[in-house]
Structure formats: structure tokens, C-alpha cells
Amino acid sequence: MLWYTDIMYYIGIDLGGTSVKAGVIDGNGNILAKDSVKTRAAKPYVEICADMAALAKKVADEAGVKLCDIAGIGVGAPGIIDSARGVVTYSCNFNWAKVPIAAEIQKHTGLPVKAANDANAAALGEALFGGGKGYGDSVLLTLGTGVGSGIIIGGKIAEGFMSAGGEGGHIVIRSGGAPCACGRRGCFETYASATGLIRLTKEAMQKTADSVMWKLCRGDINNAGGKTAFTAMKQGDKPGAAVVRKYIKYLGEGIVNIINLLRPEAIILGGGICAEGEYLLAPLRKFVKKYTYGGKYIPQTKLVTARLENDAGIVGAAALFM
Secondary structure (H helix, E strand, O other): OOOOOOOOEEEEEEEOOOEEEEEEEEOOOOEEEEEEEEOOOOOOHHHHHHHHHHHHHHHHHHHOOOHHHEEEEEEEEOOEEEOOOOEEEEEOOOOEEEEOHHHHHHHHHOOOEEEEEHHHHHHHHHHHHOOOOOOOOEEEEEEOOOEEEEEEEOOEEOOOHHHOOOOHHHOEOOOOOOEOOOOOEOEHHHHHOHHHHHHHHHHHHHHOOOOHHHHHOOOOHHHOOOOHHHHHHHOOOHHHHHHHHHHHHHHHHHHHHHHHHHOOOEEEEEOHHHHHOHHHHHHHHHHHHHHOOOHHHOOOOEEEEOOOHHHHHHHHHHHHHO
């Protein structure tokens, strides 16, 4: 292993199912250079780790930064990550079990490597340099195919026992509700994800043939997306407005549960749905304020939107060394 002095730079790697993104980050969270490669997820883990190491070297070269000036490489990966050892305990995305991802990348780069769950890494990035900057404790909720979550307490990731905690998407908000991929029913992500919103939209369309949502979808229900109900609502469509109200209720229920349990200073919302701005946030804040335990008697948790977008994983992974 090499030893360094006067180190100012960090490399963050965001390992996804289709692509690997990496960037060189300075101490202020600025991305000096970034690049990506295809993941080649079907390949053995040693080859994927070699690809990540090569990408790390490439972005360092693109940034004009020598490896001896880099404090270390942080990796955000999907699944349960033993961050203390840098091992992927289990990842269904890659069918990995007990993969020493940190050691493999270090073997190729000579740099120290740390690893964390990708949602946790993104939460750290947003907490330090994005929507959560300035707040002491925060929780990031990413509303995408599922609901990813990461908990930051005192500027550090709260991972739970064996680094397997923080799965906010799998708290149940409706007992016996819609089935979730995890095997349970009524999970938060089943209702509050973009996937859940689209399901609610399609259910409403099937019940209301004259809804504006059909026009927006050009007569094909399979064209329904996360924006459909919101756009219809803005055009005065009552079924669309009903979908939005229902979605905000489900999202609010999960957020209230998280606030009541952790009482963070801020909840950071990420994902394409957040582009709806105050059409989403204003009624959501009202719901959360009404149902959070303690109500008006204690300061309210702030609801804010993520700022780093697709770079949150890179920045947060790099921040594992900050």
C-alpha cells in the first residue's frame, strides 16, 4: 500500500446494473472529471472490479490528478454491504455473495478503498453537498422504480446491524396491501415509488374512460408514466387530481413514520417525481405537518428536494473518505 501527504482529492464510483460511473471529487464536493463504462453485469466480479479500477485511473488522468494525490476510492454498490470490511454481503442485482469488492479494487490501484450501499452513499452526498447541506440529521428518499433510502446522523451513515439497515422502502404502510418484490405486502415503495404512482394512474384510467389521462397517453394505458396524473390534474382533470391526492397520502404516510421514528432535521426527496415541485411538496408538507407526532409543539422536519441528481452516488461514495 502507498502512503500519501497533502491529499486533496477523492474518487467516487457508483456501481449500477447497466453502467459504472466514476468521478474525481475535491474537498468541496466539486466534480473535476467523470466518466462511465458499461457494467458487464454477467461477468465474474473480479472482471467488474478490474473495470472499476481502470475507470478510476481514467478519471484521475482526465482530471489531471496523480494517484498519489488521491485519498482513496469510495464505492457505492447495490445490496447489503459490510462497510467495515468492504465486502458485498449480498446483492441480488449481481447475484453476489461475500464479494471483497474493496480489496479487489485496491489490488489494481494501490489506493485504499471503502464501500457502502449505493443509497447510503447517495444520502451522504446529498447531506454534505446537496439538498441536505446545512442540516444536522437527514434521510434521503429516492422515488424511482422502488424507494431507496439512506439515513445520515451527525454527518455519518447510520447503517444498522451488519450494515443491513436503512431500508425505508420496506416499512409497511398498508397491511395486506399490494405485493412487494421483497415478499411482503403493503410496503412503502409499493405505493410511493414512481412504479406505484403509475399503477395508481392505470387503475384510475380503467375506471374513468373520459379522463384527460387517456388523451395524454394517446389512448394506450401502457403509455402512462409518473407525470401523467400530475399533468392531467393541472388541466383540471378530477380523476388525475384524485390519483395525485392518493399518491401524496401514501408518500406522506411513509414519511410521517420515518419522522416519528428518527426525527431528522430534513427529509430529502429525489427522483423524477420531484420535478413537479410545489404541486407535490405543498400538499405533502401539509399532510406531514398534520400527522407527525407532536404536531405544532415541536419544530417541523423540513421537506426538501435533492440537488445532486445522478451525481449523488459518485459524490457520496467519494465522501466516504471525508
